[in-house]
Amino acid sequence: MFFTLLGISFFPGVVNLIPSYKIIDALGWVNTSWAMIIPGLAGMGNIFLVRQFMNGLPKELDESARVDGASDFRIYLSIIVPLIKPILIVCALFSFTGSWNDFLWPVIVYTDVDKMPVTAGLLLLQDIYGNYRMIGQLMGSAILAIIPTMLLFLFAQKYFVQSINLNSGIKG
Incomplete structure (x- = not known):
């Protein structure tokens, strides 16, 4: 199953846009936060990270239990x-950062402008020719878009270090 998912991940993400939207629409998640959360969590990168981390766990812990x-x-x-x-x-x-910085998927699944993430909303500060008329508001919005990711990284920094540890659970 893992190698099937790995093979599917070789296709570019744009190929999956229409089927993903049809699934989101069938579930009734258009214009909801679930449309951003669930597809981001089920990414192949996350599956690969968890699998590799779990392969590094010692089997002795399972056996002793x-x-x-x-x-x-x-x-x-x-x-x-x-x-x-x-x-x-x-x-x-990683999922939050990817969803927060994504542009194309929020524009597709959100028809309500008020629910779009900040990065997708930055497009609204352009005119129809792609010129930025309100450069001050654009720069302020860009700074505001950085703050949540920076705060999350600062609070989760210790977990990055713990996730690198390959000998978790073994003393010695």
């Missing part, structure tokens, strides 16, 4: 989830 009589669900909930929390936070941060 199984010897102690823990069920598969208990092993997953009590051992695996706390260990993969840093990489899940990094994936969420």
